[in-house]
Amino acid sequence: MGLNESLIYALPQELVGKVSVLLTILQALGGVIILYVIFGVISLVINRKKNKQIELINKNLEEIKVLLYKK
Secondary structure (H helix, E strand, O other), X not given: OHHHHHHHHHOOHHHXXXXXXXXXXXXXXXXXXXXXXXXXXXXXXXXXXXXXXXXXXXXXXXXXXXXXXXO
16 A cells, blocks of 8 residues: 555645546536436426326317217
8 A cells, every 4th residue: 555655645736636626526517417317307207297197188188079079
């Protein structure tokens, strides 16, 4: 492990700062992706419920049309 620690201390401070900024950006990007996935799942569930209701309304509408046509 001594070799790895000495490698870290041998890196220039500017490079360590840039890597730190890059890691912060990647963490923020990961958070945004997680929020996007959560939003997508919630949207999918809501859309499925809406589509079921629309299908039920269409079925009822067809039944009403048949009843009206018979009269």
